[in-house]
Amino acid sequence: MPSRYDDLSREQLAVLVPELLLIGQLIDRSGMAWCISAFGREEMAQIAIEEWAASSPIYTRRMQRALGYAPAPGEGDVVTIFKGLQLDIGAPPQFMDFRYTVHDRWHGEFHLDHCGALMDVEPMGPDYVRAMCHDIEDPTFDATAVATNPHAQVRPLHRPPRVPADRQPHCAWTVRIDPAHPPVAAIAQCEVIARTHAAGLDLDPIDPADDGLADYAGPLLADLDFTRFSRSALVRIADEVCVQMHLLNLAFTLAVRARAGEDAELLRTITTRQLVGIAGVAAARLHRALDLPDVMAGALRVLELHPLLNPAAYVDASFAAGELRVRESAATRDGAWITRCGPSSIAPLQAIVRAVDPHLDVEVAGTDEEWVARLVVREQPAPVADEVAVTRFSTGADFAFEPRRSLPISPV
Incomplete structure (x- = not known):
């Protein structure tokens, strides 16, 4: 099935791809707030570990194959690992400003000149910083590296909590690949x-x-200049980044389900609130980045480009005459985001259209598997949903990308 991004220009796609990467990073800014409320900080950290470790090895290999840099067995090196990070929703460009050094194929380093995730968590105190930068990062960096070489080890040179408080760079890490390292295995999830x-x-x-x-x-390359990729490559990258988000969300749902147990309503509440928050923030960023109109047609276009409804090969949907029509698909069979939308759950769709214009609303009819959402205009503007307001606390909600030169990195 043709991609829904296929009618965008090469220039528009070069803007879209980093936006999607950043949106993927912000999923946790939405979801983890509700996990803390339901399960506490320590269980929230375990949920984060499980969702990233269960999804990143899969989507990392997908991107390697899609862009022609997949290594032969046993040949995965630090360059391959670093390329994967540049195309990973866990490390969106500039917001997570990774700087790479390659010593040789098997030894390298990276540091972060700016860590947007740290900027979000630091005001919450050192316990939350330690949970993210120690408890979560240690297993998830190794899980990402295992997609390239199971003998890779990612270890800190220094990391937050920052001492002194304004320490630069925010953190620094080594990456070493050695057959003598005990191999890392993927987690059961x-x-x-x-x-x-x-x-x-x-x-x-x-x-x-x-x-x-x-x-x-x-x-x-030190920074990926997405304008150098072909339109066809950018379409594939955009679709792959949406797949990354779906895989992360499926792993998030799996981890929350393990804590919710028999409480199906708690599971549905947390996963729906996660979607509402990211849906609204993502819609606002896409609307602004692509300079779409502040009218019903603009809202329908945002829906068409939104990761909730992409890739087209995964989510069966059509858009016409102020209506969104959704049918049963691979996404519904997976229990993906789209299953948190429908006649009994309109809040995620409302968050999207109201990011374009707070006077817009949706009316949804049909079944949980197949439904039609019709866009309508209300006389009074709607307030911002609590879930969207929580996600907006992230500095990523209003983060602005800047032009970067794409320079090759040579071993030093």
Whole structure:
């Protein structure tokens, strides 16, 4: 099925891709607030570990294959790991400003000149900083590296809590690959996520004849200049980034379900509130970045481009005449985000359209599997949903990207 991003220009896609990467990072700013409320800080940290460790090895390998830099068995090196981080929702460009050093194929370092996640968590106190930068980062960095080489180890040189309080860079890490290192294995939850439709989703291949880069098989670049990629490559990257978000969300749902037990209502409440928060913030960023109109047509276009409803190969939806029509699909069979929308759950759709204009609303009819949402205009503007307001506390909600030069990194 053709991508819903296929009618965007190359220039628009180069704007869209970093936006999607940042949106993926902000999913946790929405979801973890409700996990803390329900389960406490320590269980929240365990949920974060499980969701990232269960999803990142899968989507990292997907992007390696899509962009032609997948290593042969046993040949995955630090350059491959660093390329993967540049295309990972866990490390969106500039907001998580990774700077890389390559010593040789098996030894490298990175540091963060700016960590947006730290800026969000630091005001909450050192316990929350330690939970993110120690408890969560240690297993999840290794889980990401295992997608490239199970003998890779990512270890800190220094990391927050920052001493002194304004220490720069925010953190620094080594990456070493050595056959003598005990191999890292994927966690059991990763095997569950690997069996989802999202994990094995087939997307259209990149057209090598299209103008611009069709892969990332060349040297590691300090910053990815997305304008250098072909339109076809950017479409595939955008769809892959949406798959990353779905896989992360499926792993999040799996982790929350393990804590909610028999309380199905608690599971549904937490996962729906997570979606409402990220849906509204994502819609606002897409609307602003692509300069879409502040009218009903603009809201429908935001819906069409929103990660909730992408890729088209995963979520079966159509958009016309002020209506969104959703049908049963691989996403509904996975229990993905779209299952948190429908006649009995309109808040995520309301958050999206109200990010364009607070006077907009939706009326939804049908069943939980197949439904139609019609956009309507209300006389009075709606207030911002609590879930969206919580997510907006992140500095990522209003983060602005800047132009960067794309320079190759040579071993030092």
